[in-house]
Amino acid sequence: xxxxxxxxxxxxxxxxLLTENIQKLLVSDYYSRPVVVxxxxxxxxxxxxxxxxxxxxxxxxxxxxxxxxxxxRKDFLRASIGKQELTSLPVTIIMTRMPNVAYxxxxxxxxxxxxxxxxxxxxxxxxxxxxxKGLVVVGRVTKTNITKALVALHNEQMLS
Amino acid sequence: xxxxxxxxxxxxxxxxLLTENIQKLLVSDYYSRPVVVxxxxxxxxxxxxxxxxxxxxxxxxxxxxxxxxxxxRKDFLRASIGKQELTSLPVTIIMTRMPNVAYxxxxxxxxxxxxxxxxxxxxxxxxxxxxxKGLVVVGRVTKTNITKALVALHNEQMLS
Numbered sequence: 001x002x003x004x005x006x007x008x009x010x011x012x013x014x015x016x017l018l019t020e021n022i023q024k025l026l027v028s029d030y031y032s033r034p035v036v037v038x039x040x041x042x043x044x045x046x047x048x049x050x051x052x053x054x055x056x057x058x059x060x061x062x063x064x065x066x067x068x069x070x071x072x073r074k075d076f077l078r079a080s081i082g083k084q085e086l087t088s089l090p091v092t093i094i095m096t097r098m099p100n101v102a103y104x105x106x107x108x109x110x111x112x113x114x115x116x117x118x119x120x121x122x123x124x125x126x127x128x129x130x131x132x133k134g135l136v137v138v139g140r141v142t143k144t145n146i147t148k149a150l151v152a153l154h155n156e157q158m159l160s
Numbered sequence: 161x162x163x164x165x166x167x168x169x170x171x172x173x174x175x176x177l178l179t180e181n182i183q184k185l186l187v188s189d190y191y192s193r194p195v196v197v198x199x200x201x202x203x204x205x206x207x208x209x210x211x212x213x214x215x216x217x218x219x220x221x222x223x224x225x226x227x228x229x230x231x232x233r234k235d236f237l238r239a240s241i242g243k244q245e246l247t248s249l250p251v252t253i254i255m256t257r258m259p260n261v262a263y264x265x266x267x268x269x270x271x272x273x274x275x276x277x278x279x280x281x282x283x284x285x286x287x288x289x290x291x292x293k294g295l296v297v298v299g300r301v302t303k304t305n306i307t308k309a310l311v312a313l314h315n316e317q318m319l320s
Binding site for chain 1: 178179183204210214216233234236237238241246270271274275277278281283302303304307308310311313
């Protein structure tokens with residue numbers, strides 16, 4: 001519905017309103033499905049998965065589907081210009097492993113995820129749920145999701 | 161200066177104000193310096209440049225410093241798991257070449273860049289200036305810059 005224009009008064013500055021709109025952006029509205037490989041996967045097979053799924057970051061899970069690590073395109077590129085045989089190198093050797101992996105939850109603010117991505121200089125975070133035995137991977141959030149959120153904030157009004 | 165609160169009346173909806181704030185974000189406020197290699201560079205040397213400069217996208221220029229192509233980490237990864245000798249493979253073989261390269265200008269809206277990145281499924285655009293002979297590369301804009309813009313929009317108010 002088109003909001004009624006000309007009768008808007010809240011006693012707030014436009015910057016406050018902007019902040020409130022950004023505060024409404026949650027991970028649950030913008031996350032993507034996760035792409036995971038088992039911890040026994042070779043670097044070569046993980047690279048193939050990265051290309052077939054067309055993602056920049058892959059999550060590594062154990063047999064209980066719990067998060068054990070993260071591998072990025074940069075990690076894969078570093079490994080692939082090295083001298084190792086990629087088909088016999090386990091992905092666990094080149095991944096960033098728990099507890100050094102940054103992650104987030106579905107009900108977290110998207111702008112918080114943006115801060116973590118920038119601070120850590122990474123492209124994606126796993127979205128997790130807590131379980132008794134560890135963290136279960138339920139999604140991923142990337143700089144692409146955040147870019148889409150900014151474009152959507154802009155489009156909502158242009159189209160209304 | 162702290163805006164005066166409680167006397168704000170514009171006859172605009174909060175969504176309109178949000179759009180106006182996003183419309184103020186220009187490429188010139190958020191771009192990064194470009195990382196370029198000459199078109200005679202090998203794929204191997206370009207990968208080394210990517211790691212030493214810690215960027216995800218490299219621009220390829222000719223001897224007049226005009227844009228001829230773009231190479232991403234994904235292009236490099238594809239090449240490096242192939243059978244070619246990377247030190248003798250020219251970067252021009254694996255790059256996306258003009259006129260198929262998307263680019264932007266300093267005075268363009270950042271949200272427009274976001275749209276181009278999403279439509280083309282790429283991570284970065286070169287920022288260019290027109291010259292008589294072609295496009296001169298003056299910067300790069302990535303999804304990282306856009307993520308920083310969203311975080312900054314949010315922080316501005318939180319810190320004021």
